[in-house]
Amino acid sequence: MARDIQDDRPATGPKHVAIIMDGNGRWAQNRGRPRLFGHHAGARRVREIVEACPDLGVKYVTIFAFSTENWKRTQTEVAGLMKLFHRYITREARDLFDEGVRVRFIGDRVKLDEKLVSLMDELELLTSGNSRVNLTIALNYGGRDELTRAAKRLAYEIEAGRLTHKDVDAETLAKFLDTHVLPDPDLVIRTSGEARISNFLLWQSAYAEYEFIDTLWPDFTAEVFAGLVQNYGARDRRFGAVKA
Ligand code: IPE
Ligand code: IPE
Ligand code: MG
16 A cells, blocks of 8 residues: 655755665675675665655655666676666565655666566556655666757757747756656765766756765665765755855
């Protein structure tokens, strides 16, 4: 049974947290194991983080699973990751549904295999009535790619005469992004010690707060997550203005 919205989040908490789940490869290498071992351990972490969201008042959580640049990795790693995504969706679908999670995918589906895309579509449909927590999985996602695809679709609408150049403003452009139904992230977390965003949610994170932490993704616990969500409450977001 899908659960109802419980909007008990503290007024100061982040409504949308986006996470760059980095460090799986190094976590495995530290243990003398192949990189894919780290990816499997990383995938197992996701459930705990998603389940922690409702109590922390986080309504939206978006995770970076595979970037448009990750195709540059070895064929073995890419194939292993694709297989992991198949398996993850198949195995977790029921629990995600039962937990009241609404799952969405962002990214370009064109390069993904048909079977995987149909599993993604099915999971989106299965969970479309849920609203307890919104999990968005960025798969073959790149911020520049997303903006380029949006610009292309906007140009097409103009060519077709349904819009004119006068309609092009930030609000209209945002409607063409993969994230059009999501609020902007309030907090972006990156694990593994790298202080870069690697093409993640470029447009949407314009005014997000960032947390770069050393923990490798497979070691990221609900406790660490809760600490970062609590830190956020102390931030003073000014959005370019001066506080009176
Ligand atoms: C993040 O972990 C997961 C993906 C990019 C798919 P990495 O695989 O980038 O791990 P490191 O950064 O090499 O340790
Ligand atoms: C970002 O991590 C992508 C994901 C977490 C899916 P990467 O490991 O690919 O980023 P870089 O190469 O360190 O910038
Ligand atoms: Mg990495």
